[in-house]
Amino acid sequence: MTPLILLAAEKESAQVTDWAARIGWVVGLGLFVALVYWLMREGWKWRGTLQGDLPELSAAPGDPGPVRLALTGRYHGSTTAGQWLDRIVARGLGTRSRAELSLTDAGLDVVRPGADDFFVPAAALRGARLDKGIAGKVLTEGGLLVITWEHGGRLIDSGFRADHAAEHNEWVETLNDMINKTETEGAR
The missing domain is CATH 2.30.29.30 (Pleckstrin-homology domain (PH domain)/Phosphotyrosine-binding domain (PTB))
Structure with missing residues (x-):
């Protein structure tokens, strides 16, 4: 029985995680999310530019009267x-x-x-x-x-x-x- 136990003890377990690949995927995904967020923000700003002909909004008068x-x-x-x-x-x-x-x-x-x-x-x-x-x-x-x-x-x-x-x-x-x-x- 001793030779079987020694064979099992001598084998090395395979690496469970490839840290370099995992970090690469996480960084890549983070950059992709940042890019999408930046594009959404630029689209919002562009829409505001296209609607720039809208005049300033009115301010409330000093005495608007009683509230209905x-x-x-x-x-x-x-x-x-x-x-x-x-x-x-x-x-x-x-x-x-x-x-x-x-x-x-x-x-x-x-x-x-x-x-x-x-x-x-x-x-x-x-x-x-x-x-x-x-x-x-x-x-x-x-x-x-x-x-x-x-x-x-x-x-x-x-x-x-x-x-x-x-x-x-x-x-x-x-x-x-x-x-x-x-x-x-x-x-x-």
């Missing part, structure tokens, strides 16, 4: 109206963030901590609806409040999700009533 409705939630981005995948990134409109919306007779004030705030004058509001998606965010049917407005001759859809989704219906009704009232008063 208020909402806290998330701003999910803006797209060209009717084209839910054509994201607008110019002027910070592509930056997702928390948001506080206030609707007054003067218009819609969007306060975004960590991103640029903007104001949509009442005359620029075109409509509001419930939808299920906007570039970068898809929810259940009616899970997104989409407000259509005009800026620089371009119609824009902006998507919001309230902390309490039950508030969406009231916003759609109030905004559309306000827009219809403004249009009928302007037609006189």
Whole structure:
């Protein structure tokens, strides 16, 4: 029995890992991920350059009047109206963030901590609806409040999700009533 044990003890185990090849693959994969990230970043910057004709966003007036409705939630981005995948990134409109919306007779004030705030004058509001998606965010049917407005001759859809989704219906009704009232008063 002794010769068998000696034969087994003398054999050397094969190397389990080829460290040089493994490190090469990890470095290669890391470089590939970095390249993809860099290309995505350049694409985002290029889209912003192409949309550079969009004028500066309006700031809220000093005294906008009493608040009709208020909402806290998330701003999910803006797209060209009717084209839910054509994201607008110019002027910070592509930056997702928390948001506080206030609707007054003067218009819609969007306060975004960590991103640029903007104001949509009442005359620029075109409509509001419930939808299920906007570039970068898809929810259940009616899970997104989409407000259509005009800026620089371009119609824009902006998507919001309230902390309490039950508030969406009231916003759609109030905004559309306000827009219809403004249009009928302007037609006189």
